[in-house]
Amino acid sequence: MKDKDILDEISSIKNIMERSTRFISLSGLSGVMAGIYALVGAGLAYNNLKPFYEITHNPKTGFVYGESSTLSNIKGLFYGSTNTGYLEAIAIQLLLIAIIVLILSIGTGILLTIRKAHRKSQSVWNQSSRAFLKKGLLPLLTGGCFILILLVHQYYGIIAPACLIFYGLALVAASQYTYGDVKWLGLSEIGLGLLAMLFPLYGLLFWAFGFGVLHILYGTIMYFKYDRENSAH
Amino acid sequence: MKIALTNFDKAFENRIRLQIMSVLVANESYDFNSLKELLAVTDGNLASHLKALEKEEYISVIKSFLGRKPNTRYQASAKGIAAFKKHLEALENLIKQQKG
Numbered sequence: 472m473k474d475k476d477i478l479d480e481i482s483s484i485k486n487i488m489e490r491s492t493r494f495i496s497l498s499g500l501s502g503v504m505a506g507i508y509a510l511v512g513a514g515l516a517y518n519n520l521k522p523f524y525e526i527t528h529n530p531k532t533g534f535v536y537g538e539s540s541t542l543s544n545i546k547g548l549f550y551g552s553t554n555t556g557y558l559e560a561i562a563i564q565l566l567l568i569a570i571i572v573l574i575l576s577i578g579t580g581i582l583l584t585i586r587k588a589h590r591k592s593q594s595v596w597n598q599s600s601r602a603f604l605k606k607g608l609l610p611l612l613t614g615g616c617f618i619l620i621l622l623v624h625q626y627y628g629i630i631a632p633a634c635l636i637f638y639g640l641a642l643v644a645a646s647q648y649t650y651g652d653v654k655w656l657g658l659s660e661i662g663l664g665l666l667a668m669l670f671p672l673y674g675l676l677f678w679a680f681g682f683g684v685l686h687i688l689y690g691t692i693m694y695f696k697y698d699r700e701n702s703a704h
Numbered sequence: 705m706k707i708a709l710t711n712f713d714k715a716f717e718n719r720i721r722l723q724i725m726s727v728l729v730a731n732e733s734y735d736f737n738s739l740k741e742l743l744a745v746t747d748g749n750l751a752s753h754l755k756a757l758e759k760e761e762y763i764s765v766i767k768s769f770l771g772r773k774p775n776t777r778y779q780a781s782a783k784g785i786a787a788f789k790k791h792l793e794a795l796e797n798l799i800k801q802q803k804g
Contacts, residue, residue, distance in 0.1 A: 477795050480722070484792075487723045488730040491742055598731070598738045 494603040494649045496588035496595055498580070499698050502690025505576035506683045512572035513679035519564050520675065562627060572682075587698065599648050607645030610637055631674030635664030635681045650697065656689040713791045715760050720745060721753045725788045728763055728780035736776045754778060762787055 489495070517524075588595040614637020621630050642657030660681050667677035716722040723743055727734050740750050757763045762784030766777040780788070 477799055480719075481792075481795060483719070484722065484726045487726045487742070491727040491734065492730050594741055597741065598734065 490593070492599060492648070494597075494599040495697070496584050496591065496593055496600070497603075497649050497653075497693075498583035498587045499690045499693030499696070501576075501580040501583040502686045502693060504579045504583070504690075506686030506688075506690060508572045508575045508579075509682035509686060510679060510684075512568045513675060513683060515568050516565050516675055519561055519568075523561065558625070558627070562622060562625070566622065603645045603648040606648060607641040610641040610644055613637065614641070628671040628674060629668065631678040632664045632667040632671075634678060635660050635667055638681075639664060650693060652689055652693050652696070656685060659685055712794050713787050715757060715762060715787065716791045718753065720749070721757060722791070724750075724753060724757060724778075725762065725780065725784060728778055729785055729788050733766065733777045733779045736778070739778070757784070760784075760787075 585595050614633065617637065618630055618633050621627075621633060639657045639660030639662075642653050642660060644657075646654035646657055663677055663681045663685070667674055667681075670677070716725065720743060724739065727739060727742065736750070736754075739754075740747065743750065745753075754763070754765075758765060760783075761781055764779050764781050766779060768775050768777070
């Protein structure tokens, strides 16, 4: 009996345990792509919001330095006491952008994950991927409904933090069935969401960071850690 | 495997049986088709190894129906988990011996 045989045996046990409990076809590259879509989306959203930002971030009229009357006006815009058609039109445009980003991200994610699974000749739809989706779905759907209700009530200022927090919770919940990095991504999103809640005027910025930069960052880490190493075999 | 130590479990001499046990120890339960796919073995091969483990009472079988399709799930028994741990310890000891 050689050392190598035993080590082989042990590593085969470890490998099979990991493959049986974790959804490891999840593609890191799809995270990077989702991040890019999110950044483009945030850029478009910023363009739509530009006139609005010019008021709020202007030292003369803005939130931070403004007189109390302007302050309450702007607070009204954010927390829903003012009802203007202008804001509603912007909200609909933003919603459209968000839906397109979401569809593109999910589509790319599914596509790349299927491709990775094929390359490693594993199935995509197995016990662990089902568990992964099941765990993540509840916080995600709750968050989705919550955000739609915020939209209905025109609480625009807390939509970005709500997106980040619920998405983070979904990731943390689902992470037990995939790579540990997903849990850290989830925790970062939650923290960022709470921060965004503290600074309601910078929602878009936090959103762009959470869905754009963090996705690209973690996607890249996961790509180099798992995807590349496995395709080299 | 050609290990001749008494601590090694005969039931785990076969690589596939050891792998089946690894999956069942790591998961609450696992169904036949998922196991087949994960281990990349044929129906008959997997069935015979599962039978052997069942005979040792290392695993238990749960038969149910998903709609109209029969769904057979397997679960590691307490005895099976203990045997698996012992086997791992034996492997570990062997490495230690050879290093020491």
